[in-house]
Amino acid sequence: MRAPLIIYIRAFAAAFLGWALGLALTAAALHSGYGFGALHAGPWTAWPRIGGPEIDPFARAALARRGEAPLGRDQGLMFLADSDSAGAPLDGGCEYRVSSPLPAARFWTIGLASPAGEPLVNPTNRHYYASTYLLRREGSSFDIAIAREARPGNWLSPGDAKVFRIVLRLYETPLDPTGSLDSGAFPSIVKVGCA
Amino acid sequence: MxxxxxxxxxxxxxxxxxxxxxxxxxxxxxxxxxxAPRDAYARLLEAARNAPPNAHGVLLLQTAGGEEVALPFEDPAMAEGACLFDLSNGLLHLRASVDSENDDYLGISFHGAGGAIFHAMTDRSSINGKIDIIIGDARQIGELEADDAEEPPPEEIRLTSPSQRGFVLIRSLAKRPSDIDRARSSVESASCEVIAPPPP
Structure with a gap:
């Protein structure tokens, strides 16, 4: 007995749609982030497992796909922020203020990057601040202005970028990656205004 | 219906x-x-074609400055160098020295071709200011260990790479932008040497 044509059409449709859905899910899973085990602290997110032997297949695939080489877990932790402390996405046309405190670490750096992780071209040619390179107030607190136009004090410019990420790196930090983080120990990102 | x-x-x-x-x-x-066509190994290989490694086998990388960077999400505060290895050409011998006087951060990480790390260390785990590491596959490291059965224990650390091809990243922190030359020279003072197997 011959199967009716409708069976073949359905089988083909199921196979094709399943294949397309699988590829779409793969693309979505590898588009941003690094698999499982993300740590959140306010607007900041880190993936401590990518720097060690317990890296999961999704993180492996994401690293290979995007051509990245992470920091080793004992070397440091990279935190990314795509939004301000209120949850609004970072916009190159707005001005932000990143304010202390920072978690304990031997060194830390704060810089800006494009969503794909490239450095941003900016008129000042300054790309980062570090625990060793920063103007501090009395009592060692600080803030860093992020704005296109010049600001007094610590100032980073996203240049002409429309969207950007803030990258915080803690080198040799005693933070426990298995526990949850105290977001009060991480810098806040407050939107001051938009052009 | x-x-x-x-x-x-x-x-x-x-x-x-x-x-x-x-x-x-x-x-x-x-x-x-x-x-993946553009993994970290492929990107570094491409960078090595445009600007060959120095005499010690270290490929110096651009991390900031608006030029095309070799790898994404690298810290602009770091001077960086890479050593690509293909263990089918022999073992890789990495040597670096640490400037302990200035408390400078030096990070060395060992990656498979896809970018995943199989070992990482910092200047804090150097021995007498020196870092001395040999990378090989399981067979090569096994042969090395068989060779020195009766000799005094080796001074270098031996690492087994899970894959034949991979790379070592050397990152040196410039504590302020004006220190970048010192950080670069710290990366340049490292050396990567291929120890070719003796002819059969």
Missing amino acids: TLKDRAFDLFPWAAAMFLIAAIVLIVSVLLMPAV
């Missing part, structure tokens, strides 16, 4: 579709490190 009958009729096909989607997802994620 009621709507309910129709839903029952389509259910196995929908289930088949989700099953296929799950298989495609798992297979493509597992295959990605092997097939």
